[in-house]
Amino acid sequence: MSITSSPIPKNILDARHRFREIFQAVRAAYPQEAILFDLPAEQALRIFADEQSTTGQAVYLGAPRLDLHYVIITGLVADCLSHKVTPFHRARKYLHERGFTSSVLKVNGRSSSQHNATMIQQALTAFPHKHRFVLLGYSKGAVDALQALITYPRLCERVAAVVSLAGAIGGSPLVETTPVWLKWLFAKLPLPGCQHGDGEALKSLDRSERKQWLATHQLPPEIRYFSLVALPESEQVSRILRLNHRKLAQFSLKNDSQVLAEDALIPGSDLLGYANADHWALTLPLAHRWPFLRFFLDKNDYPREILLESIVRYVEERLLSNDTNSV
Numbered sequence: 001m002s003i004t005s006s007p008i009p010k011n012i013l014d015a016r017h018r019f020r021e022i023f024q025a026v027r028a029a030y031p032q033e034a035i036l037f038d039l040p041a042e043q044a045l046r047i048f049a050d051e052q053s054t055t056g057q058a059v060y061l062g063a064p065r066l067d068l069h070y071v072i073i074t075g076l077v078a079d080c081l082s083h084k085v086t087p088f089h090r091a092r093k094y095l096h097e098r099g100f101t102s103s104v105l106k107v108n109g110r111s112s113s114q115h116n117a118t119m120i121q122q123a124l125t126a127f128p129h130k131h132r133f134v135l136l137g138y139s140k141g142a143v144d145a146l147q148a149l150i151t152y153p154r155l156c157e158r159v160a161a162v163v164s165l166a167g168a169i170g171g172s173p174l175v176e177t178t179p180v181w182l183k184w185l186f187a188k189l190p191l192p193g194c195q196h197g198d199g200e201a202l203k204s205l206d207r208s209e210r211k212q213w214l215a216t217h218q219l220p221p222e223i224r225y226f227s228l229v230a231l232p233e234s235e236q237v238s239r240i241l242r243l244n245h246r247k248l249a250q251f252s253l254k255n256d257s258q259v260l261a262e263d264a265l266i267p268g269s270d271l272l273g274y275a276n277a278d279h280w281a282l283t284l285p286l287a288h289r290w291p292f293l294r295f296f297l298d299k300n301d302y303p304r305e306i307l308l309e310s311i312v313r314y315v316e317e318r319l320l321s322n323d324t325n326s327v
Contacts, residue, residue, distance in 0.1 A: 008050075012227070012271050015314070017052040019272040020045055022317075023310040025059035030306055034094050036288060037301040039276075044303055046231055046274040059313065063099045066316055068160060069131035070095075070102035073120065075139030076201060077109035080194040087138045087165070087283035091305040100312055101131070107144055111197030113204040117148035124148075124155060132160040134315055138283050139258065140205060142167025146266070149220055156220045161315055162266065166230040166256055166275075166282050170263030171210035173251045174244060175202050207263070214267065224318060225269035228311065230256035230282045232299070237278045240296040245278070256282070272314060277302045 008014045023041045032038070072087050086104045088095075095102060105123050107116035124133060137145040142164040149155055149162070203209060219225065231254055237245045241257035254261035258279040265271065275282055278299060287293060287300035294300075 011268050012265055015270040016273045017054050019314050021054040022059050022313050026310045027306045029061050035305055036090060037303055039303050044276055046276050066319060067131050068134050070134045070136060072104045073135060073137045073141030073145050074106050075141045079106050079109040085284060085289045088304055088308050089285050091308040094305050095308055108195055108197035110199055110201045112200035113144045113147040115198045116144040117151045120148040121152040121155060132158055134161045135159060136163040136165055137167055138165045140168050142169060143204060150217050156223060159223055160319055161224040163226040163311060164266050165228050166259060166279050167264055168205050168259050169266055171205045171207035172259050173207060173248060175206045225266040226272055227265045227269040228272045229261050229264045229274050230277050230279055231261050231274040232256060232276055232278045236276055236299050238297045238299040241278050
């Protein structure tokens with residue numbers, strides 16, 4: 001069964017055409033030896049009939065124009081893997097060579113968003129330089145980032161933008177369908193390198209909890225928001241994730257094996273695009289790090305170097321723009 005496009009919510013700015021333009025320009029300028037896995041934009045970013053034509057505007061590819069520090073916030077159980085692999089593990093090296101700065105903020109992978117919001121506040125407050133921050137939240141990390149802004153409003157003075165990378169903004173139906181005993185094991189079972197935290201991570205991803213939170217909290221209007229949705233074609237989902245992909249298809253065909261596309265959007269954000277990648281492939285080079293797992297992670301390749309720089313270029317361009325109503 002094929003996926004057709006669906007109307008973009010009214011509170012979302014459709015920026016797919018401009019982001020595609022930036023992706024194409026970044027890819028054309030990228031040294032081929034630096035790309036671990038290459039794909040043209042029309043394969044890396046899905047095209048639907050309702051996408052606008054590209055703008056024809058030039059794409060700036062020079063040195064950073066704003067003093068921004070990009071903070072990538074990890075997701076569910078990521079602290080178990082963080083000593084081996086982190087989101088955009090390899091891509092950040094090439095971003096730094098272009099003069100941008102970034103770091104990975106490892107939150108607790110089994111704790112609630114409220115718990116991790118405190119970790120985010122402490123880390124950003126202790127940061128030695130006076131950059132402004134762009135928070136790139138991967139999966140649950142996007143939820144934690146938004147919680148931090150609400151819980152600690154003074155952070156807004158230094159946060160310029162938040163980017164959802166396959167973020168579970170509206171939660172995930174998988175939480176509802178997970179047996180109680182399995183949720184208990186997830187929270188309590190000792191795992192190498194993983195701290196228990198408060199054990200409430202899955203509760204923070206319950207769809208009813210997330211919908212209620214979004215309905216009762218207004219995001220700080222002075223901050224810009226961006227959403228990149230993972231929406232793979234069915235043949236682009238790794239073997240290990242196909243069961244979850246089919247489970248979520250009962251709710252919507254538009255899913256990345258962990259999150260529904262409709263739940264990956266921050267209200268009031270710019271929609272950058274629909275990446276043809278499953279939930280893990282979008283940011284995590286797992287098969288590259290562990291080649292012996294490639295049978296299970298057979299669709300884990302994605303042009304993450306190009307994607308990360310394209311995100312940074314788009315965010316900088318929008319923050320420099322005084323026009324918030326057009327792209």
